[in-house]
Amino acid sequence: MRMKAVVDNVANVAPAASIASQEFPIHFQLNGIPVTATIAPWVTLLDYLRETAHLTGVKKGCDHGQCGACTVLIDGRRMNSCLKLAVTADGASITTIEGLGTPEALDPLQRAFIEHDALQCGYCTPGQICSARALLREQHAKTREEVRELMSGNLCRCGAYTNIVDAIMDVLQQEQKGSAA
Amino acid sequence: MSASIRIGDSISRIDGVEKVTGSAHYAAEYAIPGLLYGWIVSSDIAKGRVLSIADASARAIAGVVEIITHENRPHLPWLDRNYSDQVAPPGSPFRALYDDKIAFSHQPIALVVADTLEGARDAAALIEVTYEADTFNTDFEVALKEKFEPIRKRLGFWAPKSRGNAVKAFDAASLKHKGTYHLATHHHNPMEMHAATVHWRGDGKITVYDKTQGPQNVQSYIAAIFDFSKDDVRVMNPYVGGAFGSGLRPQYHVYLATLAAKMLERSVRVVMTRQQMFSHVHRPQATQQVSLATDQAGRLQAVMTEATTVTSRFEHYMEGVCNWGLMNYACENASGKYFIAPMDTYTPGDMRAPGAATGMTLFEIAMDEMAYAAGVDPLAFRTLNYSDKNAMDDKPYTSKALREAYAEGAQKFGWERRSPAPRSMHDGRELVGWGMATGMWDAYFMKTTVKAKMDAEGNLELSSAGSDIGTGTRTVMAMVASDTLGIAMDRISVVLGDSDLPTSPVEGGSWMAASTGAAVQVACHALGERLLDAAGNIEGDPLSGAKIDDVIFCDGQIIAKDNPSRSVPIESAMRASGETTLECEETAGPGVAGLLSMLRVSRNSHSAIFAEVKVDEELGVVRVTRIVIAVAAGRILNPRTARSQILGGVVMGIGMALHEETLMDTRFGRFMNHSFAEYHIPVNADIDSIEVIFVNEPDPDVNPLGVKGLGEIGIVSTAAAVANAIFHATGKRVRDLPVTIDKLL
Numbered sequence: 001m002r003m004k005a006v007v008d009n010v011a012n013v014a015p016a017a018s019i020a021s022q023e024f025p026i027h028f029q030l031n032g033i034p035v036t037a038t039i040a041p042w043v044t045l046l047d048y049l050r051e052t053a054h055l056t057g058v059k060k061g062c063d064h065g066q067c068g069a070c071t072v073l074i075d076g077r078r079m080n081s082c083l084k085l086a087v088t089a090d091g092a093s094i095t096t097i098e099g100l101g102t103p104e105a106l107d108p109l110q111r112a113f114i115e116h117d118a119l120q121c122g123y124c125t126p127g128q129i130c131s132a133r134a135l136l137r138e139q140h141a142k143t144r145e146e147v148r149e150l151m152s153g154n155l156c157r158c159g160a161y162t163n164i165v166d167a168i169m170d171v172l173q174q175e176q177k178g179s180a181a
Numbered sequence: 182m183s184a185s186i187r188i189g190d191s192i193s194r195i196d197g198v199e200k201v202t203g204s205a206h207y208a209a210e211y212a213i214p215g216l217l218y219g220w221i222v223s224s225d226i227a228k229g230r231v232l233s234i235a236d237a238s239a240r241a242i243a244g245v246v247e248i249i250t251h252e253n254r255p256h257l258p259w260l261d262r263n264y265s266d267q268v269a270p271p272g273s274p275f276r277a278l279y280d281d282k283i284a285f286s287h288q289p290i291a292l293v294v295a296d297t298l299e300g301a302r303d304a305a306a307l308i309e310v311t312y313e314a315d316t317f318n319t320d321f322e323v324a325l326k327e328k329f330e331p332i333r334k335r336l337g338f339w340a341p342k343s344r345g346n347a348v349k350a351f352d353a354a355s356l357k358h359k360g361t362y363h364l365a366t367h368h369h370n371p372m373e374m375h376a377a378t379v380h381w382r383g384d385g386k387i388t389v390y391d392k393t394q395g396p397q398n399v400q401s402y403i404a405a406i407f408d409f410s411k412d413d414v415r416v417m418n419p420y421v422g423g424a425f426g427s428g429l430r431p432q433y434h435v436y437l438a439t440l441a442a443k444m445l446e447r448s449v450r451v452v453m454t455r456q457q458m459f460s461h462v463h464r465p466q467a468t469q470q471v472s473l474a475t476d477q478a479g480r481l482q483a484v485m486t487e488a489t490t491v492t493s494r495f496e497h498y499m500e501g502v503c504n505w506g507l508m509n510y511a512c513e514n515a516s517g518k519y520f521i522a523p524m525d526t527y528t529p530g531d532m533r534a535p536g537a538a539t540g541m542t543l544f545e546i547a548m549d550e551m552a553y554a555a556g557v558d559p560l561a562f563r564t565l566n567y568s569d570k571n572a573m574d575d576k577p578y579t580s581k582a583l584r585e586a587y588a589e590g591a592q593k594f595g596w597e598r599r600s601p602a603p604r605s606m607h608d609g610r611e612l613v614g615w616g617m618a619t620g621m622w623d624a625y626f627m628k629t630t631v632k633a634k635m636d637a638e639g640n641l642e643l644s645s646a647g648s649d650i651g652t653g654t655r656t657v658m659a660m661v662a663s664d665t666l667g668i669a670m671d672r673i674s675v676v677l678g679d680s681d682l683p684t685s686p687v688e689g690g691s692w693m694a695a696s697t698g699a700a701v702q703v704a705c706h707a708l709g710e711r712l713l714d715a716a717g718n719i720e721g722d723p724l725s726g727a728k729i730d731d732v733i734f735c736d737g738q739i740i741a742k743d744n745p746s747r748s749v750p751i752e753s754a755m756r757a758s759g760e761t762t763l764e765c766e767e768t769a770g771p772g773v774a775g776l777l778s779m780l781r782v783s784r785n786s787h788s789a790i791f792a793e794v795k796v797d798e799e800l801g802v803v804r805v806t807r808i809v810i811a812v813a814a815g816r817i818l819n820p821r822t823a824r825s826q827i828l829g830g831v832v833m834g835i836g837m838a839l840h841e842e843t844l845m846d847t848r849f850g851r852f853m854n855h856s857f858a859e860y861h862i863p864v865n866a867d868i869d870s871i872e873v874i875f876v877n878e879p880d881p882d883v884n885p886l887g888v889k890g891l892g893e894i895g896i897v898s899t900a901a902a903v904a905n906a907i908f909h910a911t912g913k914r915v916r917d918l919p920v921t922i923d924k925l926l
Binding site for chain 2: 054055062069120121122129153
């Protein structure tokens with residue numbers, strides 16, 4: 001039996017490279033630094049951050065918006081950077097894990113993740129922390145149950161979930177106290 | 182601060198800062214000038230051969246450098262042995278792009294190499310392949326007709342041993358249970374997808390950053406296939422984004438990246454897609470028939486177990502499925518039989534607690550059924566049939582504190598408040614179920630070498646080729662060194678994940694802490710002797726005449742045991758050595774005596790798991806609201822990271838109970854749900870309270886540190902405890918994991 005398989009419908013479209021690989025200038029803030037870059041429209045924000053900006057704290061775990069490892073903050077809101085084309089970030093302010101804290105000046109969440117051992121292999125960790133930072137800003141989660149629900153877009157195969165919730169609750173309570181004082 | 186710590190202290194992992202700040206680099210995260218990107222093209226058919234690959238439109242994409250197929254690949258060796266590796270099962274290892282033959286769906290059939298990731302991806306989508314398809318089978322039920330007992334066994338495989346006359350005893354017994362249990366295919370799905378960055382250095386040497394659990398295993402594999410001298414291949418994996426067994430054998434991404442690098446004499450990176458992560462190693466689907474019989478009092482009279490797991494057509498992968506139940510319970514008549522059944526898939530492989538996660542889990546569901554049949558409480562049933570020795574091999578254990586685990590776990594869980602009848606416990610409109618099970622795993626000890634090096638300032642560096650895949654190996658190594666040599670934790674650095682470093686086995690089997698830890702201890706002992714020698718050069722020789730056994734190393738000092746006022750700061754001893762560095766490289770391993778002792782005495786970890794579920798009967802939704810797991814695993818080096826290991830195993834066990842299954846479309850021979858959207862691993866909302874108890878189990882005989890390892894015991898039988906709790910809640914016995922909603926409605 002012979003069968004012919006066409007890998008994808010893309011094959012039926014005229015070579016898209018001429019348009020998709022043409023570069024456009026965009027401007028954005030990356031971890032507080034103004035950046036001007038020329039980027040082709042077929043480049044996702046995730047791939048731009050990892051391969052061009054070398055901000056490899058942003059992780060690729062599925063490339064399909066299913067795992068949350070690539071979570072970054074865009075204008076303070078959490079987003080899967082694999083689902084956003086880099087050219088659409090024109091004018092945005094992007095914060096990656098590298099911009100959230102440094103070894104010398106850790107974000108309280110980073111410190112809490114270490115303290116509560118809320119990580120094992122560390123691969124989902126930057127996405128978890130970025131997501132948690134936005135979660136605290138959103139102020140929708142007050143209880144463990146709410147944190148569990150609203151952190152469920154960030155998968156952790158090492159199974160650190162209970163420690164992740166401990167770390168987030170710790171910082172949530174610290175920051176509530178801080179704002180009450 | 183010069184305070185050293187003790188083994189057993191609760192310590193934060195020492196690579197935590199790198200991991201929370203994104204400065205830890207994983208395999209695909211090394212920037213190399215002129216790097217090319219490889220994109221894997223996967224077969225659409227499950228079996229047959231490639232007739233043609235039309236790549237003209239792909240080559241027209243800007244930046245495409247080469248499209249590598251079996252037709253234009255460079256020379257590859259012919260013999261199977263070139264493609265083997267340290268942990269390969271018997272058979273003929275897969276070789277990508279070797280010829281036109283296709284042996285499994287999504288087999289890599291081409292690699293597009295381009296100067297951008299996007300160019301490679303786009304070009305890959307333009308490649309047109311024609312095939313000649315062959316008949317194949319990926320239906321487990323059909324494969325079972327071809328099951329066989331492999332003659333050549335995998336290294337380390339222990340076949341189940343029978344005793345007494347189980348058939349006769351079963352027939353004669355008054356109370357019986359017989360059931361056939363099934364476990365779905367699982368995929369490891371570490372969060373980091375398999376990736377390799379090959380740095381073509383231009384001097385005949387390559388550096389390979391790979392996602393692997395064994396850099397030296399990959400080093401010899403790459404050298405043998407691509408005709409490098411081993412010294413010219415350096416494999417590094419300082420950080421590994423989870424693996425769970427998927428990185429034990431070299432995977433095809435590193436083969437393809439090296440093939441392309443060698444052919445093009447360029448640096449190349451290859452990252453699998455999440456979909457392609459379902460095209461290689463996986464936990465095999467399994468069926469296990471368990472027959473149990475007791476007397477009127479519930480004492481086991483017969484245990485019979487027979488299991489079959491899937492293998493590929495080209496290799497004989499096998500795992501110890503039947504042994505666990507035969508080892509763990511006292512019963513004079515027991516038998517076990519194990520088969521493998523070939524299918525047209527990639528070869529399955531070790532996934533967290535291979536064999537036990539399947540065999541012990543399914544057996545423990547059967548034990549629950551037998552307990553009900555005999556009218557005995559499930560926990561009481563297990564203590565009634567408790568065996569102090571390994572009942573299958575008739576050997577004593579170095580230690581077995583399972584009784585204590587049962588007691589402490591039950592107490593913490595509140596098991597005595599359980600009402601025995603199914604459907605008898607409620608919480609509002611939800612049914613509540615309490616179930617339990619026993620877990621078991623091996624305590625291995627593998628030959629490992631570690632180098633301990635002190636610099637002139639008294640800072641200590643430990644190094645070994647082994648991998649820390651998230652287990653906390655780095656941290657426990659530093660702890661053992663701090664305890665042994667009295668150095669503060671912040672003065673100790675640990676270098677792992679580099680094939681150039683002292684020899685280490687692949688990271689697996691829960692043997693790392695015991696093995697690497699023992700090697701750290703002997704290397705630090707040796708360094709301690711050198712420091713004590715050097716202390717003799719200090720003016721006044723405060724430790725004059727003291728031998729190594731006469732001193733302790735603590736809080737940065739070498740202190741005379743008989744007179745603590747006689748002491749020397751370690752930094753002073755180091756200075757007095759007159760050297761800029763002191764180095765000791767030492768190997769720990771079981772040795773001949775240890776290997777002989779392994780034949781006489783069994784080494785195992787044990788656990789007791791208690792699960793609470795709440796079931797919405799109208800919707801069939803099960804929530805695991807509480808797990809208590811009591812673990813008997815010898816000495817606990819670092820309770821903080823140890824607990825995390827168990828939590829991780831339990832979470833994966835909950836996945837196994839409720840969610841995880843890779844489903845085969847047998848018409849196409851392909852796993853259908855090859856994404857996180859459709860292959861469900863537990864998410865945060867699925868995981869509620871998990872309490873971990875480590876029971877006291879001193880064991881000086883198991884290995885030098887008395888450590889049994891924790892990477893795997895947490896998953897073993899967790900799914901059984903959950904399934905048993907579901908029965909208790911609903912009265913519905915599901916013998917086919919996972920227990921999905923459809924099976925309860």
